[in-house]
Amino acid sequence: MSKTSLPPVVVAGGAGYIGSHMVRMLLESGFHPVVVDNLATGHAEAVGQATFRQGDIGDPSFMAPLLREFQPACVMHFAAASLVGESMTAPAKYWRNNLVQTLALLDAMRECGVGQFIFSSTAAVYGNPVEVPITEQHPRNPINPYGHSKLAVETALQDYDRAYGLRSIALRYFNAAGAHPDGSIGERHEPETHLIPLVLQVASGRRREIARFGSNFPTPDGSCIRDYVHVQDLCTAHLLALKKLGEGAASTAYNLGNGSGHSVNEVIAAARRVTGHPIPVRDDPPREGDPPVLVADARRARAELGWAPQYADIETIIAHAWQWERSSLARAA
Numbered sequence: 001m002s003k004t005s006l007p008p009v010v011v012a013g014g015a016g017y018i019g020s021h022m023v024r025m026l027l028e029s030g031f032h033p034v035v036v037d038n039l040a041t042g043h044a045e046a047v048g049q050a051t052f053r054q055g056d057i058g059d060p061s062f063m064a065p066l067l068r069e070f071q072p073a074c075v076m077h078f079a080a081a082s083l084v085g086e087s088m089t090a091p092a093k094y095w096r097n098n099l100v101q102t103l104a105l106l107d108a109m110r111e112c113g114v115g116q117f118i119f120s121s122t123a124a125v126y127g128n129p130v131e132v133p134i135t136e137q138h139p140r141n142p143i144n145p146y147g148h149s150k151l152a153v154e155t156a157l158q159d160y161d162r163a164y165g166l167r168s169i170a171l172r173y174f175n176a177a178g179a180h181p182d183g184s185i186g187e188r189h190e191p192e193t194h195l196i197p198l199v200l201q202v203a204s205g206r207r208r209e210i211a212r213f214g215s216n217f218p219t220p221d222g223s224c225i226r227d228y229v230h231v232q233d234l235c236t237a238h239l240l241a242l243k244k245l246g247e248g249a250a251s252t253a254y255n256l257g258n259g260s261g262h263s264v265n266e267v268i269a270a271a272r273r274v275t276g277h278p279i280p281v282r283d284d285p286p287r288e289g290d291p292p293v294l295v296a297d298a299r300r301a302r303a304e305l306g307w308a309p310q311y312a313d314i315e316t317i318i319a320h321a322w323q324w325e326r327s328s329l330a331r332a333a
């Protein structure tokens with residue numbers, strides 16, 4: 001294990017997709033990541049060399065002793081349920097996992113004197129955009145329980161700062177995608193619902209075709225446009241947010257996206273170029289609650305955090321995800 005000189009950082013959900021990339025980056029940057037994960041959806045092997053404690057963030061008898069033991073500078077919170085469609089049919093899961101558990105985590109932090117928090121929020125807090133690109137000032141009107149649960153935490157965070165001095169940065173991700181450039185970790189959801197991994201499962205032979213959810217949207221090619229942002233770039237933003245909180249920054253929220261959108265058709269075309277596979281498409285009806293266009297205005301993160309995405313190019317994002325798809329398939333064989 002690498003020698004660490006910087007303080008411990010608790011990574012809640014560090015065995016999950018984005019959390020595991022964060023753990024790797026913290027280790028490489030000299031921090032001591034302490035992973036907390038109940039492995040409900042995470043994978044123990046994704047944690048790598050980091051300290052790992054299995055348990056629930058919402059269980060104070062687990063969290064408080066852990067926070068006292070490590071006295072982290074900050075808690076980064078990736079442990080959440082994050083599927084819009086599922087949140088419509090199972091809202092109780094979203095309110096419990098994403099709000100109730102998070103409040104318990106914040107209370108354990110207060111009890112143990114841990115005063116900095118970085119929160120994985122989402123573009124879903126905005127709901128249907130009234131203007132694009134979406135700035136942080138855009139009205140926040142979520143249209144599903146997932147977005148509502150994340151917005152509720154953001155609201156609680158403002159109150160917790162005012163009353164308890166717990167400072168936080170909420171990072172509103174647009175469409176997280178890609179994988180570690182070395183192919184060793186990546187996205188692994190069961191069941192998979194996200195566009196890029198599903199498209200690549202067609203290319204690798206795990207699926208026959210990709211369903212395109214809607215082809216009559218008011219966009220140039222009729223398919224939905226999203227702002228795909230590389231998981232490594234999301235993690236870099238967390239490191240910068242950690243630095244900013246360490247310098248005494250006030251609580252705030254930032255959008256994280258590349259500021260350019262790609263349609264479903266463009267993603268499929270890029271995946272064809274990257275993989276050389278024809279990737280057959282089937283037309284399905286639109287998914288409930290999918291806005292036609294979601295693109296971030298992330299200029300504040302660039303200006304105030306100094307964030308500069310390294311992997312904004314959609315083909316690079318897909319190429320890294322493709323490397324991961326092939327290596328995970330080879331491991332499963």
Ligand code: UDP
Nearest residue numbers: 193194195198211212213224226264287290
């Ligand atoms: N999408 C699609 N087929 C799929 C999965 C997703 O056409 O099998 C579309 C979806 O309607 C959306 C975009 O791809 O416009 C991105 O969806 P994803 O689930 O990856 O992320 P979300 O935008 O829901 O966070």
